[in-house]
Amino acid sequence: MEQGWLGLEGQVVIVTGGASGIGKHVADTLTAAGANAVIVDMNVQTGQLLDGAYCVQCNVTDPQSAQQGR
DSSP states (O other): OOTTTTSOTTOEEEEETTTSHHHHHHHHHHHHTTOEEEEEETTSOTTOEETTEEEEEOOTTOHHHHHTTO
16 A cells, blocks of 8 residues: 555544554545544544554543543
8 A cells, every 4th residue: 555545644544442443444535645544433542553553442422421532
């Protein structure tokens, strides 16, 4: 895969559920395409780096959890 094929160089992308499985593959693919990925998942620590992606711990199905990052 060629970096730049999606035109995402330098853009920030948010991948929910990106710590494992399909979400992790999506985050890795977008990072390889030049994007700056932010992984939002319940199974990470905020501020952690996972394969070059910044992590935010959050349960996106819980409004209170989602608002804690404000």
